[in-house]
Amino acid sequence: MLRETTPRPPGPRDRRRRRLVRRWLSAGLSAGAAGVAVWALSPPAPQTRAVLVATRDLPAGAALAEADVHRVQRPVATVPDGALDPASAAGAVLAGAVRRGEVLTDTRTTGAGLLAGQPPGTLATTVAVDDPAVLDGLRPGARVDVLARTDDPVTGLATGAERVAADVVVLAVPATTASGGLLGPAPAGATGSVLVAVDAPTAADLAAAAGRTVLALRAP
The missing domain is CATH 3.90.1210.10 (Antifreeze-like/N-acetylneuraminic acid synthase C-terminal domain)
Incomplete structure (x- = not known):
């Protein structure tokens, strides 16, 4: 027959072991709670x-x-x-x-180059425009002709115009205030400079015609 054994009452060593286990468990729970709190309060990583x-x-x-x-x-x-x-x-x-x-x-920067995609040797040249209505109708990428007024060398009277540049692309257009802005409407006769892409000989012709040029917008 099996004899029943009476459990031995815990001794001092058992009581010390239990106290240590309880302390370890308490410390672990406290550390875990602190970690959860820090994680919850930490801001997310910035985008x-x-x-x-x-x-x-x-x-x-x-x-x-x-x-x-x-x-x-x-x-x-x-x-x-x-x-x-x-x-x-x-x-x-x-x-x-x-x-x-x-x-x-x-x-x-000026972007990826105003002359990006233009043929080698192309120059960006300014053309003065004294008509705000023309400036308002221009956009980069538009195609234009540049005419130069001709004058009588004796009287100085206008005799006509000659085409200095044909079918050239507009690279940049100045911002105008014709529709009203911080500076108010553009004054009558206000002049702006349009940047066009031309070859070297045409750039020289445009420089010689400075002050006498007229811009003509081509149909798309």
Whole structure:
């Protein structure tokens, strides 16, 4: 027959072991609760965005090359307005000097080059326009003819006009205030300069005709 054994009452060593176990469990629970509280109160990681930063001091007029910039991640809240998109900044020309470590923005560049896609040797040349209505109707990419008024060398009276440039593309148009703005309506006779893409001989002809040019917009 099996004899029943009476449980031995816990001794001092058993009581010490139980107290240690309870302390360990309490410490573990406290640490776990503290970790959960810290995790709950910690702010989420900030959202970042890729920007281009100059790797060295760069002068105005420099065309950006791969070695001139590197791509870094910055918190969105710290990224300046107009920061260049790394995917479309190749070949952009600097409009002003840039310091090493500076984030590149649209105000520091002229974009991917006003003459991007134009034939080799093409020049960007200004043509004065003294008619605000013509300026209002122009947009980059429009095709225009440039006429030059001819004058009688003796009397100075206008005798006609000759075509100086034909079917040239407009690269840039100045902002006008004809519709009203901070400065009010544009004054009568206000002059603006339109940037057009021409070859070198035509650029020379336009320079010689400065002050006598008229812009004629071509139909699409």
